[in-house]
Amino acid sequence: MTESDSSPALENLLNETRTFPPSPDFAAGAVAGADTYERAAADRLGFWADQARELEWSTPFTTVLDDSAAPRYGWFTDGRLNAAHNAVDRHVAAGHGDRVAILWEGEDGESRRITYAELADDVARAANALTALGVATGDRVAIYLPMVPEAVVAMLACARIGAPHSVVFGGFSAEALHSRILDAEARLVITADGGYRRGAASPLKPAVDEALAKGGTAVEHVLVVRRTGGEVTWTEDRDVWWHDVVPQASAEHEAVAVDAEHPLFILYTSGTTGKPKGIFHTTGGYLTQVAFTHRAVFDLHPETDVYWCTADIGWVTGHSYVVYGPLLNGATQVIYEGTPDTPHKGRWWEIVAKYGVTILYTAPTAIRTCMKWGSDIPAGFDLSSLRVLGSVGEPINPEAWMWYRRVIGGDRTPIVDTWWQTETGAIMISPLPGVTAAKPGSAQVPLPGIVAEVLDDAGRAVGNGQGGYLAITEPWPAMLRGIWGDEQRFADTYWSRFPGIYFAGDGAKKDGDGDIWLLGRVDDVMNVSGHRLSTTEIESALVSHPWVAEAAVVGASDETTGQAVVAFVILRGGEEITDRPDDDAEVVAALRAHVGQVIGPIAKPRSILVVAELPKTRSGKIMRRLLRDVAEKRDVGDVTTLADSGVMGLIQQGMAKPT
Numbered sequence: 162m163t164e165s166d167s168s169p170a171l172e173n174l175l176n177e178t179r180t181f182p183p184s185p186d187f188a189a190g191a192v193a194g195a196d197t198y199e200r201a202a203a204d205r206l207g208f209w210a211d212q213a214r215e216l217e218w219s220t221p222f223t224t225v226l227d228d229s230a231a232p233r234y235g236w237f238t239d240g241r242l243n244a245a246h247n248a249v250d251r252h253v254a255a256g257h258g259d260r261v262a263i264l265w266e267g268e269d270g271e272s273r274r275i276t277y278a279e280l281a282d283d284v285a286r287a288a289n290a291l292t293a294l295g296v297a298t299g300d301r302v303a304i305y306l307p308m309v310p311e312a313v314v315a316m317l318a319c320a321r322i323g324a325p326h327s328v329v330f331g332g333f334s335a336e337a338l339h340s341r342i343l344d345a346e347a348r349l350v351i352t353a354d355g356g357y358r359r360g361a362a363s364p365l366k367p368a369v370d371e372a373l374a375k376g377g378t379a380v381e382h383v384l385v386v387r388r389t390g391g392e393v394t395w396t397e398d399r400d401v402w403w404h405d406v407v408p409q410a411s412a413e414h415e416a417v418a419v420d421a422e423h424p425l426f427i428l429y430t431s432g433t434t435g436k437p438k439g440i441f442h443t444t445g446g447y448l449t450q451v452a453f454t455h456r457a458v459f460d461l462h463p464e465t466d467v468y469w470c471t472a473d474i475g476w477v478t479g480h481s482y483v484v485y486g487p488l489l490n491g492a493t494q495v496i497y498e499g500t501p502d503t504p505h506k507g508r509w510w511e512i513v514a515k516y517g518v519t520i521l522y523t524a525p526t527a528i529r530t531c532m533k534w535g536s537d538i539p540a541g542f543d544l545s546s547l548r549v550l551g552s553v554g555e556p557i558n559p560e561a562w563m564w565y566r567r568v569i570g571g572d573r574t575p576i577v578d579t580w581w582q583t584e585t586g587a588i589m590i591s592p593l594p595g596v597t598a599a600k601p602g603s604a605q606v607p608l609p610g611i612v613a614e615v616l617d618d619a620g621r622a623v624g625n626g627q628g629g630y631l632a633i634t635e636p637w638p639a640m641l642r643g644i645w646g647d648e649q650r651f652a653d654t655y656w657s658r659f660p661g662i663y664f665a666g667d668g669a670k671k672d673g674d675g676d677i678w679l680l681g682r683v684d685d686v687m688n689v690s691g692h693r694l695s696t697t698e699i700e701s702a703l704v705s706h707p708w709v710a711e712a713a714v715v716g717a718s719d720e721t722t723g724q725a726v727v728a729f730v731i732l733r734g735g736e737e738i739t740d741r742p743d744d745d746a747e748v749v750a751a752l753r754a755h756v757g758q759v760i761g762p763i764a765k766p767r768s769i770l771v772v773a774e775l776p777k778t779r780s781g782k783i784m785r786r787l788l789r790d791v792a793e794k795r796d797v798g799d800v801t802t803l804a805d806s807g808v809m810g811l812i813q814q815g816m817a818k819p820t
């Protein structure tokens with residue numbers, strides 16, 4: 162397959178004019194229609210109350226929104242419910258106990274199918290086991306697990322007894338785990354001996370041992386899942402095997418009904434300072450918006466769809482769109498333990514074909530990685546079951562969007578580019594697949610019931626064709642309720658830039674139709690000779706060149722221009738590229754000229770470095786801060802949150818080379 166339809170001018174973010182309306186067939190069977198927007202616009206709170214009533218409440222609510230303590234808003238405040246009951250037991254009671262909830266695929270080829278009835282038993286047993294280990298309603302539980310079914314069971318067991326969980330991504334260090342356990346004052350840690358990644362067993366328990374050895378924690382027990390069978394060090398009286406207490410526990414368990422505003426979980430995310438923020442979410446509003454968005458945005462038909470979100474449960478996407486959203490909606494979903502290139506680069510596509518996945522939700526970085534590996538790899542698998550594709554985590558450049566649609570979606574599937582954050586809890590801005598004529602690269606419109614604006618420096622809404630800061634101007638059900646233990650930081654970070662309005666920290670612009678284009682974090686906006694340039698815009702221009710698989714752009718300080726554009730590019734592999742010179746200097750010259758042509762001479766990078774890898778966090782976000790340090794020739798300092806800390810050395814060596 163050739164890439165000849167990607168004309169550079171058309172690929173540019175700002176000149177992107179292609180639209181992809183839903184097919185009449187798709188629109189006719191879609192969950193959400195144009196009337197969904199109308200209904201929400203006519204009565205926003207009534208709309209959310211209706212969505213909330215899709216859940217089962219042990220005490221129905223009468224209040225929808227309580228704004229008396231804003232910005233600490235409350236939703237459905239006088240209602241009571243249980244998250245695990247809604248995610249699992251409710252479907253069994255409705256006669257769907259035999260429906261498969263989880264199609265689990267281990268990296269090593271092991272697989273498990275778990276029905277809703279089986280999941281209900283597992284969760285009830287685990288809830289009884291947690292109670293027996295002394296965990297009470299309101300206590301915090303840290304979860305440090307690989308992508309195994311027990312991770313889902315553990316989260317739901319916590320929810321069932323009203324113990325907020327704090328999931329820590331399995332790739333984080335003992336030190337990061339320790340600070341999160343301390344901050345949340347967790348009473349119990351649930352972990353595993355290890356998990357499989359990149360073809361090998363990778364241990365987890367040693368990090369827990371090391372974290373707890375640092376002291377100061379309130380942890381009484383460590384519950385350990387056996388996954389790899391690897392050696393573990395055991396602390397008597399503290400450590401307990403999952404298989405010794407969970408299967409033996411009773412499957413009879415009364416779910417604890419909690420207030421709608423009872424904390425469901427804490428999830429740590431990095432802020433602009435070194436100390437991670439413990440974003441906490443509560444129960445009723447979070448579940449309401451997560452369930453609605455999962456249904457409407459992915460057009461979920463639970464009887465027939467096979468859904469797969471590739472995110473790890475350690476990220477908010479895993480919380481909302483692996484655990485709570487799909488299960489609340491009674492979906493059948495794939496959960497995969499490992500990496501996309503193990504044992505071969507077609508593993509994801511093999512899984513899509515094996516299970517007949519119909520809805521796939523992943524991140525632009527993964528899409529670009531697959532582009533880099535070449536279209537011939539997915540072409541070797543039957544992907545015809547796919548009918549909706551989703552993207553999340555960063556702006557998706559039009560070139561990657563087109564590749565996703567054409568190569569993975571067979572030129573047939575709608576793509577939903579979903580903007581949201583750990584803080585928003587659920588999707589906020591996204592096309593609806595049966596309604597919106599999609600534009601490659603734009604998240605487009607706030608969902609029904611969500612009110613978002615692009616504001617200028619003075620907090621005024623900008624007109625079409627103008628840019629500014631993304632803000633959410635009305636409270637929404639799944640909004641964060643705070644930063645755990647730090648009310649002041651909550652107020653300062655989100656509610657002070659524009660008093661009383663939620664400041665998302667993302668730059669955005671509205672196009673001529675009023676559709677929203679996300680331009681990256683505002684700290685990524687560059688100012689070159691007084692021109693405001695977005696890193697995303699230039700990255701998009703670079704990736705629109707057929708030789709480029711991935712690009713990261715940073716603004717490095719420059720004596721004359723204030724900031725200068727410095728780009729790092731990964732070149733594309735595969736058979737499709739035949740005309741690329743071997744000499745990097747020629748490649749660089751061609752790419753600079755290309756950016757000049759696509760955006761304008763002002764945007765031409767001062768330097769472009771061809772690299773083999775880019776530094777990324779474990780959730781796949783490019784760490785531009787590190788690249789800026791390299792570009793400004795500073796010591797890169799602490800790189801422990803990098804997925805692969807070796808890449809920085811390689812990049813710095815490259816930078817030292819004269820270009």
Ligand code: 6R9
Nearest residue numbers: 553554555556578579580581582583679682
């Ligand atoms: C869900 C998630 C949030 C930040 C957010 C923004 C970026 C996420 C995006 C997107 C453009 C999208 N982001 N989705 N930017 N288009 N569709 O990723 O949460 O890890 O908290 O990150 O990610 O910059 O502010 P989180």
